[in-house]
Amino acid sequence: MQVGIADYGMNVWDGGCFDFIERCMKLKEIGFDGIERLTVYTPEEAVMKVAHLRQLGMNVTTVRGPSVELSIQWTAGLGKDYVWTQVLESKQFDVFCRQANQMSEVCHKWGIHPALHNHMGTLVETQEQLEQFLKECPKNRLVFDTAHLAAMGGDGVEIVKKYIDRIQVIHVKDWLLLNPDAERWQERGRFCGLGEGNIGLDNIEILNTAVKLGYKGWIFVEHDSHLQEPLIDLMKSRQYLMKGGF
Numbered sequence: 001m002q003v004g005i006a007d008y009g010m011n012v013w014d015g016g017c018f019d020f021i022e023r024c025m026k027l028k029e030i031g032f033d034g035i036e037r038l039t040v041y042t043p044e045e046a047v048m049k050v051a052h053l054r055q056l057g058m059n060v061t062t063v064r065g066p067s068v069e070l071s072i073q074w075t076a077g078l079g080k081d082y083v084w085t086q087v088l089e090s091k092q093f094d095v096f097c098r099q100a101n102q103m104s105e106v107c108h109k110w111g112i113h114p115a116l117h118n119h120m121g122t123l124v125e126t127q128e129q130l131e132q133f134l135k136e137c138p139k140n141r142l143v144f145d146t147a148h149l150a151a152m153g154g155d156g157v158e159i160v161k162k163y164i165d166r167i168q169v170i171h172v173k174d175w176l177l178l179n180p181d182a183e184r185w186q187e188r189g190r191f192c193g194l195g196e197g198n199i200g201l202d203n204i205e206i207l208n209t210a211v212k213l214g215y216k217g218w219i220f221v222e223h224d225s226h227l228q229e230p231l232i233d234l235m236k237s238r239q240y241l242m243k244g245g246f
Helices: 008-014 020-029 043-055 068-077 093-109 127-136 146-151 156-166 203-212 230-243
Strands: 003-005 034-039 059-064 082-084 113-117 141-145 167-172 174-177 189-192 219-221
Touching: 003 230, 008 230, 020 043, 020 230, 034 043, 043 059, 043 068, 059 068, 059 082, 068 082, 068 093, 093 113, 093 127, 113 167, 127 156, 141 146, 141 156, 146 156, 146 167, 146 174, 156 167, 156 203, 167 203, 219 230
Parallel strands: 003 034, 003 219, 034 059, 082 113, 113 141, 141 167, 167 219
Antiparallel strands: 174 189
8 A cells, every 4th residue: 555645735835836856755755655646737747747756666646737638638648547526616516416427427438537535615525415426426436535524523434434445545634623613614623634633533543444445545645734844744644654554
């Protein structure tokens, strides 16, 4: 099993990824095997960055290009398996599902899968919404984010047991609840390093359950927010996973 980084929080801290190779080298030094999404704007850039990762002994699992169509084509061309489910924003769940199913049909023509990232503040944030989406969109897989689900009161172990065959990759982080009565989710708390939350989220139990059920995919550490140099936080989370057997 490989452990990588979903680097959204690093980009927020830096203001953007200014030196891709330097970042990857530093992540390699603290024990990570790759990154999740490769953000690129030309096919030449995609090939070059994947080659650099290969040279470092690292990997990437999906590509995000300047359009959904190009993301699908470049991901397929590089031999990767999935793209994030991405359709036009809709406030209607049935419209969202219809569009996600259309994306499934297109992706399957290219031999890849769309995979939904469950996320607070979207149409798929609660466990009930997630399970309904998976029912309505049977060809969509899941970028399963343990903390987004747990922060909404969901049960990650139950999701793994029910949908292990639909899980493409797993995002792990923790949630620090600070103001439970806040209306906006961004004001209720913040995401933090593994083991540093206060909602009882046990990522190791979720991962162990997945492995027992045959999961062999990637684990991606994702810190949406950093209060210090991200590599410090990420090293702590990597050590947390290592102590847990990952």
